[in-house]
Amino acid sequence: QQQVKQSPQSLIVQKGGISIINCAYENTAFDYFPWYQQFPGKGPALLIAIRPDVSEKKEGRFTISFNKSAKQFSLHIMDSQPGDSATYFCAASPSIQGAQKLVFGQGTRLTINP
C-alpha cells in the first residue's frame, strides 16, 4: 500500500531524444507527486511536481503525465541533453497534516549519450 514502483531501473537515450520514466502507486491517500533529480554525491533536488487534479504539468523540457484512474504517473524529458544524466526518483505523499512523509520509487539511472 505504501509502495511506489518505478521503471525502468536504467535508461539510455540519445541526445535530443525523449526520456520516459514511469511510476505506479497503490495508496489512494497520495495526492502529491514530486519528481527528484539526484547527481552522484549530491542530495535529491525537486524537479517538478503534480497534484491529481490535473492530468499534465509542463515546465520547460520536463512534463509530468498523471493518470488518476490507473494510479500511474510518468516523467517525460524532451530534447534530452547530456547534462540530464542523473538518477531520477518519483515520490508520493499525502497532504494530510502530520503525514507528509515522501514515499520514493527505486530510482532510474538515466544516461544521455552525446
Added chain:
Amino acid sequence: NAGVMQNPRHLVRRRGQEARLRCSPMKGHSHVYWYRQLPEEGLKFMVYLQKENIIDESGMPKERFSAEFPKEGPSILRIQQVVRGDSAAYFCASSLRTSGIVEQFFGPGTRLTVL
C-alpha cells in the same frame, strides 16, 4: 539564502561506535525529515520532527536509532553501536508548511561508512 545543511558530509565509524549526524534546516523551516539511502536504492523515510517534537517515527529502527530537533540548534540523528548494515547515505530535508502541499528541500547528505 543557505539551503539545508548537513554535517559531517562523510563519517567513518568502527563497529560499536556511535554516529551523530547533524542537520540545519533552511531558514524559517521548522519541520525536518530524515531519510536513508542504501547503495543503488531509493530513499526510505525514517522520522519526521518539528521543534522539540517527534511527529512520525514509523521508519526508524526500533533499537539504536534516535532523533531530536531541539528548540535551539540543529536536528540530530544518533546511531548507537553502529553495525556494517548502517553504512548508507543519510539525508535530511526541511519544509516550511504544515498542511497542503509540503515541498521538502534536501540537504547534501552524510555518507556513513562503518568499518
